[in-house]
Amino acid sequence: xxxxxxxxxxxxxxxxxxxxxxxxxxxxxxxxxxxxxxxxxxxxxxxxxxxxxxxxxxxxxxxxxxxxxxxxxxxxxxxxxxxxxxxxxxxxxxxxxxxxxxxxxxxxxxxxxxxxxxxxxxxxxxxxxxxxxxxxxxxxxxxxxxxxxxxxxxxxxxxxxxxxxxxxxxxxxxxxxxxxxxxxxxxxxxxxxxxxxxxxxxxxxxxxxxxxxxxxxxxxxxxxxxxxxxxxxxxxxxxxxxxxxxxxxxxxxxxxxxxxx
Numbered sequence: 001x002x003x004x005x006x007x008x009x010x011x012x013x014x015x016x017x018x019x020x021x022x023x024x025x026x027x028x029x030x031x032x033x034x035x036x037x038x039x040x041x042x043x044x045x046x047x048x049x050x051x052x053x054x055x056x057x058x059x060x061x062x063x064x065x066x067x068x069x070x071x072x073x074x075x076x077x078x079x080x081x082x083x084x085x086x087x088x089x090x091x092x093x094x095x096x097x098x099x100x101x102x103x104x105x106x107x108x109x110x111x112x113x114x115x116x117x118x119x120x121x122x123x124x125x126x127x128x129x130x131x132x133x134x135x136x137x138x139x140x141x142x143x144x145x146x147x148x149x150x151x152x153x154x155x156x157x158x159x160x161x162x163x164x165x166x167x168x169x170x171x172x173x174x175x176x177x178x179x180x181x182x183x184x185x186x187x188x189x190x191x192x193x194x195x196x197x198x199x200x201x202x203x204x205x206x207x208x209x210x211x212x213x214x215x216x217x218x219x220x221x222x223x224x225x226x227x228x229x230x231x232x233x234x235x236x237x238x239x240x241x242x243x244x245x246x247x248x249x250x251x252x253x254x255x256x257x258x259x260x261x
Contacts (some may be wrong), residue, residue, distance in 0.1 A: 022047040022129050024058055024137040028113070028241045029066070029123045035149045043076065045125060045137070046107070054108040056083065063128035064112060067177045069121030074114045082198070083108035085226070087219060089204035098214050102222070104200065118144060138145035140240075145182060147245035148172035150234040153251040155234040157232075163217030165256070169234055169247075183239040184208040190256070191249075192227035200226040210238055223256055230256045 027045035043066055047055040058081035064241035066074045085104040092099060118141055126136050166186060186208045191228060192200035202223055204213050215223075223230070231249040238244075 004196055018099070021050050021131055021133060021199060022051075022127075023135050024036040024125060024127060025054070027125050027137050027139050029118060029139050029141045030241055031118060031144050031243050033147065033149075033245045035152065039197060041116070041118045043125070044111040045110055045116055045127070046109045047127070047135075054083075054106060056106075058110065060130055061110070061127055062130050062132075063126075065126045066114065067111075067124045067126070068119065069123070074123075075115040077115060079110050079112045081108070081110055084192075085197060085200045086170070087200075087202050087222065089202075089213075089215075089219075090214075091204065091206050097215075098204075100199075100204075100215075100216060100219055102219060103249055104222070104226075106199075110154070135225055141242055142240060143242065145186075145238055145243045147178065147238070147243055148174055149234045149245050150186075150236065152248035152250050155232060155247075157235070157256070159214055163220065165215040165217075165220045167214060167215060167232070168212040171209060172236075175236065179208055185237060185239055186210065187235045187237060188213040189233050190223060190231070190236065191231040192223060193229040193231070194227045196229075219255060229253050 021252040025046045025048045027043070030042050031039070032042050039233060047060060056100040058079070061079070064076070064079050066076060075174060084107060086107045087101055087104060089098065092094060118200065120141060120143055122138055124136060124138050124141050128134050135172065150169050150172065156168045158166045161184055175184070186206045187203055188206060189203040191198055192202065204214060230252040232252070233249050234247045236245050
């Protein structure tokens with residue numbers, strides 16, 4: 001009987017370890033600006049378990065602390081947790097090729113608003129998991145740069161003869177000058193909602209001077225099958241992820257297809 005009880009206890013401890021023991025897979029300290037007029041300083045990070053899977057619940061952590069390069073703890077708002085299914089894409093400018101994952105992948109993340117000014121330097125993130133262990137990671141914030149916004153009113157969606165979607169927008173005129181001073185890129189993203197719940201996400205990374213994205217018909221179909229409302233956004237960002245500027249959303253309250261405007 002004692003052996004059975006000990007076995008059950010061991011299994012329970014192993015299960016708890018699998019659920020809660022985690023490491024920081026990525027992080028950023030970032031200044032964000034939004035086309036609606038809001039701006040925030042944001043800490044974001046992702047946690048993976050010992051099987052390299054993203055954490056499925058915010059109960060995995062008990063404490064989050066961020067320290068600046070002087071070792072001072074930063075003031076932050078309470079953490080928020082998000083999870084969605086995702087499809088990613090990228091544009092290979094060297095070979096002029098579009099690359100996509102065509103299978104939904106689970107992703108989760110934590111984010112907190114930093115309630116202080118971001119100064120250049122190295123930031124250290126310390127996360128205590130529910131099993132009492134602490135995992136840490138460092139990130140360098142180099143500088144704050146004001147990026148322009150893509151005008152949501154310039155966005156268009158067209159469908160070609162093969163069912164592929166061509167998404168276009170106007171590149172801000174001053175983006176070229178900024179790109180000469182620092183490395184930048186663009187991110188075309190679609191937040192997918194079902195019954196007012198954010199259930200999935202599509203994004204593709206592009207050169208910042210490109211004003212269009214190609215979405216294969218089969219990927220467009222996968223996106224349409226997931227939701228009933230789609231919010232399209234373009235963000236311009238520095239490649240070090242220190243700065244990001246989001247356009248206002250271009251919203252479809254129906255299937256993502258060509259519509260008259």
